[in-house]
Amino acid sequence: MKKIIITGGAGFIGSHLVRLFVNKYPDYQIVNLDKLTYAGNLENLRDVEKSPNYKFVKGDITDSAFIHQLFEIQQFDGVIHLAAESHVDRSIMAPNEFIETNIVGTFNLLHAAKTIWKETSDKLFYHVSTDEVYGSLKETGFFVETTPYDPRSPYSASKASSDHIVRAFYHTYKLPVKISNCSNNYGPFQFPEKLLPLMIHNIKNNKPLPVYGQGLNIRDWLWVEDHASAIDVIFHQGKIGETYNIGGKNEWKNIDIVHLLCKIMDIKLNRAEGESAKLITFVKDRAGHDLRYAIDPTKLETELGWHPSLTFEVGLEKTVDWYLSNEEWLNHVTSGAYKNYYDNQYVKR
């Protein structure tokens, strides 16, 4: 039996990973450690919460004493670390928590693992990170695993720091680690501050669709369940000490995605073609907005045989369907605090 702690398991990507592991590996004990910040929501995991191999623990990775005690009594065999503050806009407004959670929190987990794990041959510390650590691309080129780090927002800088600390624990203390850097994710259960759910929500409610700048920034989009399946493959088959880029070779300009969404939603909502697109409103660009991200996942595809399971058009339609049929979920997570955030970010700009 393996006991694995997944941090940030109540978040967007984390909940998909928890679901995959709980269902696919009934002989693993999965402990989901989450602080339940605004972005963590146990409603994301209703379907697995009564599974005998699943356990939720509420806690904060910045609390080193607690993390140490938890590792001591639980004797985990593996760590999959996703807990992080992840929204770039929030990191621009208030970077403090990004430094605390993403850097100090990662260190606390590494330190606890290093201290508690006497014998490390069957242990693994898996760190989940982002392609934003590589900085911004021009019109051509791709991020590969050897691309030099060039983080440019407080968010990506905090993730880059955590990646470096994870590697330092591998090189210095021989802690068995793996790292993956993934492109933008989309799919069900994503908090509506992120581009896709925000646009879906606003299109549906005939609200303006705020697009930064001219919407020319390019992002590389991956179906969230494909990210989870990539983590699964790397966790089990990847090489210790290695880094893997995860992406679906699926680059889109923001404005093109918004138009595509409008087109899908026009059909779903029985609107005349082009009606939803009238809602598009350009707002002042994000400070230091990276132009383009694009992942080259060749290493993961050739060495470990992983491939994305569906095309963007299919995934996008599934996502729209999910948000349209889970209005209650959306209403629950968009509390008063979220409304204030939304106003500050888009309305008062």
Next chain:
Amino acid sequence: MNKRVLITGAAGFIGSHLCDRFIKEGFDVIAMDNLLTGSLSNIEHLFPLKEFTFYHHDVSKFVHVPGQLDYILHFASPASPIDYLKMPIQTLKVGSLGTHNLLGLALAKKARILVASTSEVYGDPLIHPQTEDYWGNVNPVGPRGVYDEAKRFQEAITMAYRNFHGVETRMVRIFNTYGPRMRLHDGRALPAFIGQALRGENLTVFGDGSQTRSFCYIDDQVDGIYRLLLSDHSDPVNIGNPDEISLLDFAKEIIELTGTKSKLVFEPLPVDDPKQRQPDITKARKILGWEPKVNRRDGLRITIDFFKSLAEFQ
């Protein structure tokens, strides 16, 4: 669907035993603790159960628990003088702000709440034994004031929530309780004596040892709390063991039960150390049909065995 109970202070001595009891009774338990004085080792054995969930959280801050709650038991607080003297502000906050947060949660969830009060609300009592209608003799600015007054405020705000908001409230006034999972170094007489005896050191008696204590075994305490929660009685109820013993005789009893060759040494009495504390449990007997079942010598044997099993004595 199982009834769902939130227990604060769940990694502490009494809280962890409450977790055991509620799990045994078929509840889903959400255990909350900030681990300031509690330890995860007390509830480690419950982690594998799907009915058990742990929330690492300080209840002095806003408390959020997703989903339905049927009962709340508020047992979070430093409770030993050495702890609350070290953490006076936290002690006052958990009794006041913490209680406020949990009463608010009880109101929001339409849950019944039981708050852990203490014989300390009687201070250095002028009547013996203490009945629930005795108002106490507390020095608000003395060293124990932070704990005593936090708990007195807790009772006041709990009554206010009952009277003003109609929250279903229960209050237990806990007298000295002992048993496994007590901390060896919590500064109280019982673990101090047992620790000294097991190390073969002399037992330190403060004053002339004529001050009395009464000790309730943990299983009895938990049973009293459990019955009170499920009763319809919202006024405070004493739960403790009226079997009174002087600290001098108690020290001798520990020497006898541990079989140590230790002797007694005497030191001056600390400020505000209560001279006598003995519960009147007439009310608990009548209302809850409860009374302690474990006699002191039996309880002490189990407790001594627990202390012997600690790493310190291996």
